[in-house]
Amino acid sequence: MKTSSPLAGISRRHSAIQVAGALAVMGASLGCGSSDDAHDLPHDVTDADDASDDGRLEATTEVDAAYADETADGSADATEDRGSSLCPIQQTTSARARMAASGFSGSEAQYFALYSLTCQSALDCIEPCVAAGATRASCMDASECVAGQDGGMMCRPPTYWLNTAGALAESGRMASAATLILVKSDYNDTLVLTNFGVSIPDDATISGIQFRVRHNADAGLAVDHAVRILRNGVPVGADHSQTSAWPAALTYAAYGDAYDVWGTSWTVEDVRATGFGASVAARYTDVVGNDRAHVDSVRVTVFYRTPCD
Secondary structure, three states, X not given: OOOOOHHHHHHHHHHHHHHHHHHHHHHHHXXXXXXXXXXXXXXXXXXXXXXXXXXXXXXXXXXXXEXXXXXXXXXXXXXXXHOOXXXXXXXXXXXXXXXXXXXXXXXXXXXXXXXXXXXXXXXXXXXXXHHHOEOHHHHHHHOEEEEOOOOXXXXXXXXXXXXXXXXXXXXXXXXXOXXXXXXXXXXXXXXXXXXXXXXXXXXXXXXXXXXXXEEEEOOOOEEEEEEEEEEOOEEEOOOOOOOOOOOOOOEEEEEOOOOOOOOOOOOHHHHHOOOOEEEEEEEEOOOOOOEEEEEEXXXXXXXXXXXXX
């Protein structure tokens, strides 16, 4: 006759006691210290008005105070937020750039006329390049004298962002966007976007800044060369360029977030100023041929706290 071991019964009873005790502890833990005060804030904050082309302002909205990837060690500011005298993070209405410029201020006709100039050396191309509206530094760095299709030597100027006003249009169409011909070169022209008209309270303390750039490269042969934030029109802080290729379709890319001040500090006056903005430079990733890059919109959102009552 088969008999059961007394030890088996002891083991089962002990396991049941352990499970019951564990459930009791878990219940006590869940009943204490839980709070709905802190919510997760995603890294890439999207704007509800991106799909709209009418540029209507929306009311300033409150966003959550903690990151979605916050860990138990408090790597973000969760502990500080709970004990802070400041209110939770809020964000300004997403604002579009209203001024755009590049290394070339002349007309497209003046630019393309440079390709028809004959030369003996690159030095012959510099002064016409400057006279057409380009910066002297870019003309000296990247003007070339190359063999033309008819066997003669012809000037090849640096490539620049043209139709810069197209970067303000938010049209969703590459044909009307700011355009850059991408070639292998030591000079990578910069598209400068400023005058965002940021509306922010006088007593705000800025916690982060995010720019969203809608861009593309027809053949995907472009990456960021540099993405900088501007104070009074001058680059400051950390370069936020990314390594991913620019997509073939116009797509928004986010730079910065609610806790990213780009390696420097900001005042309300800084972000309200006309010279506050961003600059974007793209780099060609092939060694021969060319591609075309486009930018048709750049938006900024400033994240901030205000003192609590």
